[in-house]
Amino acid sequence: MSLKSKIMKKKNESIQRPISLQPGESASVVSPIYPSVVYASETPDMLDDQYEGRVQGYTYAREGHPNATALAKQIDLLEQTDGGIITGSGMAAITAAIMGTLSSGDHIVGGDQLYGRSLRLMKSDLPRFGIEVSLTNVTDISKVKGAIKSNTKLILVELVSNPTLRVADISGIVSLCREKDIKLLVDNTFTTPKAFKPVSAGADIVVNSVTKLLAGHSDVTLGYVVAKDKKLNKSIYDFIVTTGLTPSPYECWLAERGLMTFSLRFDSSQATALGLAKYLAVNENVDRVIYPTLPDHPDAAHVKQNLGSNGCNIVSFELKNKTREAANRFVKQLDGIAFAPTLGDVGTTLSHPASSSHRGLSEDERLTLGITEGFFRVSVGLEDISSLTEKFELALKHT
Ligand SMILES: Cc1ncc(COP(=O)(O)O)c(C=O)c1O
16 A cells, blocks of 8 residues: 555544645645655665665755755756755855865865955864865965865855955866866855856856845845765765755745745846946045946946846945045934845945954954955845935935
8 A cells, every 4th residue: 555545544533643635636836835844755676766766755854855946947947057956145155065075185275365254164163173274365366376285175166255246266266176176166156146157167066055036035045066076076075964054944945935026136136336436436435435337346247247237235334534534424324224244135234344244353454355344235125226326325324
């Protein structure tokens, strides 16, 4: 008797499970949520078939569940990859990508302007496990070459750095990786697969913080990782399953819903971000504006080669008055814009790196990056450009 007919035949008064909830011949348009932690198989033979990949089926939610699969498949389509894995956060994806690839004694090179927690992982945690780390300027290929050692196995890059929006020399790094047999891991969170497809560009592993633009509503914390090489992908998957970096079905379901509008949100936010960048560039209270497609961008050639006409949804700028007092007044007056260190929400958010993401650096280290007290990063959401510029106009007058 099959498992399904066994389930249907249970007819006593006591509660029992599993009870089948098959919807009949019609199909649900929306993915159902599968909160089940365990999945029942028909026989030990069937379990063998599942574990050995001869039949598809779930066993235990930490190892995988339908909502994670549904979300991973959608992101695979966007990234033009296959076999993506969903994790409980973007940092879980980055950790798994590194720990699934490297062993003690290996060396990793990372961009020196990576996301703060990635930098912390590189500087403080990986060395504790015997992994050597070097950080370097990934916009300059000679610096990357100079950082390579005989035991270098992995390079971690974000195409666009946060918050100074410098753009890496990805094609130079891809050639270097091929020449030296080094794997390239790209964190595609800022750029998203709409603006840049790392695997098509030659990367071996891609991660995304799904928390940001892909899910888009600041109500889930999730990550995505995929490696082109199946063996490496399996090693990353095993690390995730063993260490429990697994996502919740509810969050996967919510992120899948958010993802349905990702493309529209991205296009709209990016167009508004360019409008805001142009507006800020001529405001008398603003000293400088950084946006990838503005003509004065320091890495214009890398932008053109990798992003085409895309600039993404982030604009950074610096006030003329670079004091903390002016920064406080500006934030206080910027009505209706959340002052919150995140990005990719449907609503525009503002962050002040000197007091948040880069507060751990000394003032001199911040100044080397160009981050003064007057430096701000805007993650542009879905508001009309006119309502945004009106708000910025008023707040900038108080600086
Ligand atoms: C570029 C980048 N990568 C990774 C992360 C980490 O993602 P999560 O917050 O989902 O762990 C972030 C978070 O801000 C990020 O900005």
